[in-house]
Amino acid sequence: MRIAFAGTPQFALPALEALRKRTQLVGVLTPPDRPSGRGRQLTASAVKRAAEEHRLPLAQPASLKDPAARAQLAAWQPDALVVVAYGLLLPPQVLDLPRLGCLNIHASLLPRWRGAAPIERALLAGDSTTGITIMQMDAGLDTGPILLQRPIAIGAQATGGTLAASLAELGATALLESLEGLELGTLKAVPQPEGATYAAKIDKREARIDWRQSAAGIERQVRAFNPRPMAETALRGEQLRVISAAIEADSDAKIANHEDKSADPGKICGTSADAMRVRCGSGMLAILSVQRPGRRPISGREYAQGRTGQQLG
Numbered sequence: 391m392r393i394a395f396a397g398t399p400q401f402a403l404p405a406l407e408a409l410r411k412r413t414q415l416v417g418v419l420t421p422p423d424r425p426s427g428r429g430r431q432l433t434a435s436a437v438k439r440a441a442e443e444h445r446l447p448l449a450q451p452a453s454l455k456d457p458a459a460r461a462q463l464a465a466w467q468p469d470a471l472v473v474v475a476y477g478l479l480l481p482p483q484v485l486d487l488p489r490l491g492c493l494n495i496h497a498s499l500l501p502r503w504r505g506a507a508p509i510e511r512a513l514l515a516g517d518s519t520t521g522i523t524i525m526q527m528d529a530g531l532d533t534g535p536i537l538l539q540r541p542i543a544i545g546a547q548a549t550g551g552t553l554a555a556s557l558a559e560l561g562a563t564a565l566l567e568s569l570e571g572l573e574l575g576t577l578k579a580v581p582q583p584e585g586a587t588y589a590a591k592i593d594k595r596e597a598r599i600d601w602r603q604s605a606a607g608i609e610r611q612v613r614a615f616n617p618r619p620m621a622e623t624a625l626r627g628e629q630l631r632v633i634s635a636a637i638e639a640d641s642d643a644k645i646a647n648h649e650d651k652s653a654d655p656g657k658i659c660g661t662s663a664d665a666m667r668v669r670c671g672s673g674m675l676a677i678l679s680v681q682r683p684g685r686r687p688i689s690g691r692e693y694a695q696g697r698t699g700q701q702l703g
Contacts, residue, residue, distance in 0.1 A: 391573055392416045394468035394488070397437045401554050402474035404562035405495055406440055409472065412566055417447040417466040419454075421477055454484050463487060470569060473527065474561070485527055490572050492527040495561040497554070499523060499539055501586035504532035509554050511589035512544065513614035516606075520544055520553070522561040524568040526579045533586075535579035538568045549616040592619065599623045601656035601703055605637045605673030623656070623702045630702070633679040633687055638667065656702040658694055666690030668702060 393409050395402075396419040409415050418441040426433035434442075441448045447466065451459030460483055463471070470490040473480065485492050498508035499521040505511075512520045521541035528534040540560055544553060571577025597619045599608055612621045612635045621632045659667045665676035677690035 391569060392467060392469045393569070394419065394463060394466050394471045395437075395474075396420070396471060396476040396478075396480075397474040398435045398477050399475050400436045401497070401558045402437050402476075403440055404558045405472065405474050405565050406437060408562040408566055410444060410446070413569070415446060416468055417449065417463070419449055419451065419463070419476065422450045422452055451478075454478055455481050460484060460487070470572070472565060472569075480527065482529060485529065490569075493537070493565065493568060494525045494527050494532075494534070495565055496523045496525055496532055497557045497561070498589070499541060500525060500532060500536060501582045501584070503589040504586055505589035506591040508589040509557065510550050510592055510614045511587075513548065513550060513553065514610055516610055518544055520557070522557055522564050524561075524564050533582065535581050537572070537577055537579050538564050540564045547613075549613045551617045594619050597621050599632065599702075601668065602671040605670040605675040608670055608675055609635050609637050625697065625700060625702055629683055630693075631681040632677055633681060635678055635690075636665070636676045638662070638674040638676045654701060658697050658700050658702065660698050661691045661694050664689040664691045666694035666697075 391413050393413045393415055394417045395406055395409055395415060397406060398420055406418070418437060420435045420437040420441070423432040423434050423438070425431065438448065438450070449459065449462045451462070454460060463484065464487060468488045470488045471484070471492040473492055473494045480492060496508065497520070498512060499519070500523040503511050508520070519541050521539055523536055524538040525532065525534045525536055542556060542560055568577060597615045599611065599621055601608070601623070612632050615621045616633060623630050623632060655669055655671045657669045659669050659674065661667060662676060665678050666680070668675045668677055679687050680690055680693050681687045
């Protein structure tokens, strides 16, 4: 089967590698190099670097609305176009080009969490399960019919990074199964059920911790935004990244019985083991690892030395 691939980030690489090994991968699309980092140097996408490493045919159109870009795709004569976190709109002329259509790997069990940030939104919401959907693309935003779904449990310690890695591998396996089913005619797309929810793109301002929230909600925020954009707070005007945290067991009861009841949310209430204990709107959060600007990560306990009683926020 002749497959063209369109993708951008690290999340797309397991699918690209699976296709390279198991199909005839005729070409790869990825966006143009973009400025990145403090120096704003032009940086290639993870997909471009992988395509170049394996000497795959590569195109980087700024838009697939450009007839020349569509002509390049048509010249590859793909039976299917696989799209994984590509980032560019596919116009109707592209959707209709491959005989088996355009397939998308989406990191949720659609119709839950349509949109740009399904992994982070699932973690923030406290979902216990998510998964992969292989979808036949249409003109809508993640509205196309479902070919295959595979669920996965969200572990109590899962972060945005670890969950993305697990879903990327699961998606690669489900993709190969879907392509085989389409080619054999044994797999049929079914419309999505009602009840869609939307995973809006992450705004960096969402990474700022509001200590008036519950310890459970802040702990989910820390995990969802690791490794990017990273949850953050501040102490006396200095930014502080919060890398990992845990909810302190029975912390509401401990506060009621033993702590200063007038303690404001965000107050550093001492240490426990390797953690810094911080009062939240409800409950106590054990901050396990933090990072100051330009410094190495350190334990919460190390950071808290000499700062007990001070206010984060």
